[in-house]
Amino acid sequence: MSRPENSLGNALRGWRARITTEDVGLPATRRRRTAGLRREELAHLAGISTDYLLRLEQGRSQRPSRDVVASLARALQLSTDETCHLHLVAGLRPPTPPTIPHQMPPGVQRLVSRWGNIPVGVFSASWTLLTWTSMWAALLGDPSLRSPEERNLVGAVFNEPSDTGRPLFPVEQSTPEFKAALVVDLRITHGAYPHDEDFRMLIDEVMGNSEEFRELWSTPALGSRLGGHKRLRHPLVGEIRLDNDVLKVPDHDVRIVTYTAEPGSSDEEKLEYVRIAATQTTLPLSSG
Incomplete structure (x- = not known):
């Protein structure tokens, strides 16, 4: 034997x-x-x-x-x-972290500081925006003008739009495919942090506000494809199509979201124009 x-x-x-x-x-x-x-x-x-x-x-x-x-x-x-x-x-169930981390890993912070010419945002596992580059603000609107609660992507996608201002995430976030992928990722977060009270309150709030969210939450789906091609309408350059990638940092459980344009395309020229304009003036928030 x-x-x-x-x-x-x-x-x-x-x-x-x-x-x-x-x-x-x-x-x-x-x-x-x-x-x-x-x-x-x-x-x-x-x-x-x-x-x-x-x-x-x-x-x-x-x-x-x-x-x-x-x-x-x-x-x-x-x-x-x-x-x-x-x-x-050792034959034991792995420990469950009590809360979702909202601290920026030093390595990720260094990366973001070097990506000033790229629209980059870093989100927690509950999809709250933690930090962003100047190009992110130029392209999507300045998150510093919003409260931490308004910087949560889940609420922005599923809650009723506010009458007091334009959306902070004006990209094509309303597609059924994106919403389904976002909910799948949220269910993964729920399984990883079952004792996080703030996350539970966020889910309960969106549950109460959105029938669509309730249906997606109860649907047993796997896979989470959050990136892809995105389209937005910017106040300076009009419609612009970008490649959107979502990179996960497992040890710290954050999501790095980037928007880039195809080299040599008119979208790259538009993105460069937005970058140059942002260095000269404060842009209005994109209207979606």
Whole structure:
């Protein structure tokens, strides 16, 4: 009979090998025969006995408690995905994050700061706009003039339009395909953050305002194609067609939304005209 695979032990040994004493604030020691932390060092950081860690790594113990797994994940400095994997190989359900993150990852912020000539917006998993480039504001209207609640795409798409102003997202967001894809993505978010009260309130509000949303929410559909070709009408250049891409950053659960034009096209010329005009004056909000 073949020996059962020791997934938990293999994972722990691999992660232990990549961590150095400097990574965890331990004093450096003489040259080591193997890379990474010693077993007794990891055990100390995780608050468990060296013997127990040995048994976990050798596969003689394969069902650690949730507290032990959480301690090992912290000591090993695991990413979100790695922490989920550790729970799975330990026979546990991965932890559920309490709330949707609304912080901008530093790497994403650096990317956005370098994309000033491209309309780029970064959204949370609940589709609230977190940050944007100057070209996003020039093309779609300045989000800084709106309240945080008005910067949520879900409300803008499904709630009744306000009489007090023009929409902040004037692109072709009303197509059935886009709405269905958006709701699929929202259901994924709901499954990932079942305890987020703000998100639940958002869904309840849209449920109460939109029969279309209620029907889509109850429809068991998979797949979420949020990008594609979009069309908008800008006050300076008229109709402009753009390619829309949605990039997800899993560890921080944000969505990077970009609008670009086909090189050499009249739409690229229009987008460039909008960029130049934005440097000279404040544009009115697009009317859709």
